[in-house]
Amino acid sequence: MFAFFHETLKDPLSRLADLRRNSGRPLIGVTPAYFPREWIHAAGGLPVSFWGAALPLSRADALLPPSCCPVSRSILEIELAGLTAELSGWVFTSLCDTLVNLREIFRGVSLRPTLVFPIPLASDPDCRRARLAALIPEVFEKLARMTGKAVTPDALAAAGRLYGDIRMLQRRLYETRRSRPRLIGARDFYAAIQADFFLDPAEYRLRLEALLDELANAAEQKELRAPQIFLSGMIAPPADVLVLLDRLGMPVVDDDFANGGRSVSRPVFSPEDPVGSLVQTLFGGRPCPCLHVPGIDRAAVFAATVRECGAHGVLFLPVRCCEPDAFERPVLNAALAAEGIPALTLEMEFESLPQESLRSRLEAFRDLLEESGR
Numbered sequence: 001m002f003a004f005f006h007e008t009l010k011d012p013l014s015r016l017a018d019l020r021r022n023s024g025r026p027l028i029g030v031t032p033a034y035f036p037r038e039w040i041h042a043a044g045g046l047p048v049s050f051w052g053a054a055l056p057l058s059r060a061d062a063l064l065p066p067s068c069c070p071v072s073r074s075i076l077e078i079e080l081a082g083l084t085a086e087l088s089g090w091v092f093t094s095l096c097d098t099l100v101n102l103r104e105i106f107r108g109v110s111l112r113p114t115l116v117f118p119i120p121l122a123s124d125p126d127c128r129r130a131r132l133a134a135l136i137p138e139v140f141e142k143l144a145r146m147t148g149k150a151v152t153p154d155a156l157a158a159a160g161r162l163y164g165d166i167r168m169l170q171r172r173l174y175e176t177r178r179s180r181p182r183l184i185g186a187r188d189f190y191a192a193i194q195a196d197f198f199l200d201p202a203e204y205r206l207r208l209e210a211l212l213d214e215l216a217n218a219a220e221q222k223e224l225r226a227p228q229i230f231l232s233g234m235i236a237p238p239a240d241v242l243v244l245l246d247r248l249g250m251p252v253v254d255d256d257f258a259n260g261g262r263s264v265s266r267p268v269f270s271p272e273d274p275v276g277s278l279v280q281t282l283f284g285g286r287p288c289p290c291l292h293v294p295g296i297d298r299a300a301v302f303a304a305t306v307r308e309c310g311a312h313g314v315l316f317l318p319v320r321c322c323e324p325d326a327f328e329r330p331v332l333n334a335a336l337a338a339e340g341i342p343a344l345t346l347e348m349e350f351e352s353l354p355q356e357s358l359r360s361r362l363e364a365f366r367d368l369l370e371e372s373g374r
């Protein structure tokens, strides 16, 4: 059922030329996070999303210190190594200081144009709306310069429908996992979500529809009672960690990854309500540590989300050196402790992780959850 998605994620950079040729669209690299990909599609481009990659870092070291997160460093490495030569440009948001600086470095070293969408963080909602209203036409104009095609209302509506369909299908996949947690292994689940980053959206939509049809008729694996876990962090962990969770029989019921549940919970841009939908695209859905929303207590929302999905424990999988994530973890841990929900933190890298130590810590966590009757 998942072979196509796994195949898509096997060395996706080597397939960029085919993707560009087959789609007939210029490819635009999208860095983390929340840039409305439908805008790129409406401008005649095809968004390709980069959330970091496992590759040896040599060139990036000269420009970004090891104290920067591996997401930013590996994106810079693939650019400097010429692995993204098929791209016609890059888009950034101002999600965190690291990404703001990364964009500045790209301006100096990349041969391709870059565009930044500065997410307004004014605490006054009216100020945010006014700034977003001014930004939308500015960004469309810059995208048109990258792709050579202006954004038209019709193209925007069509792209909104396409990406809106994908969002709804991904939500159905999340709902399927919540209601039948043993049906889909963690490695398979995230392959189905992440293949979205490197496929033509029309094809991805068809593949997701077919997958959901198959899952509806598939039998859930019957197993002894196993503690269900919620995963949290900026990005889904490397495949070997997901395989370990599958092998240890720890079903994942939900997550709040920026490249998973957090994005899936956000609506897509709608030209019928440009500013209102953009506010929701950025600030709606599951809260993100990078985007402060006045009046929203992320810790309370987080604990409620974990409780409602039926998770017995939380596995925090922070990317090494991700400051926004690290700053909020104590308060999230405190909110979970107040509800009696156990949590474990395992720091993530793209480089090969110490499997034996990971396994021991996960087994101990699973035993703790089982013993506590959760």
Ligand code: SF4
Pocket: 032, 069, 070, 071, 072, 095, 096, 097, 098, 099, 234, 290, 319, 321, 322, 323, 324, 325
């Ligand atoms: S992992 Fe954290 S520090 Fe790195 S780009 Fe993402 S939000 Fe920024």
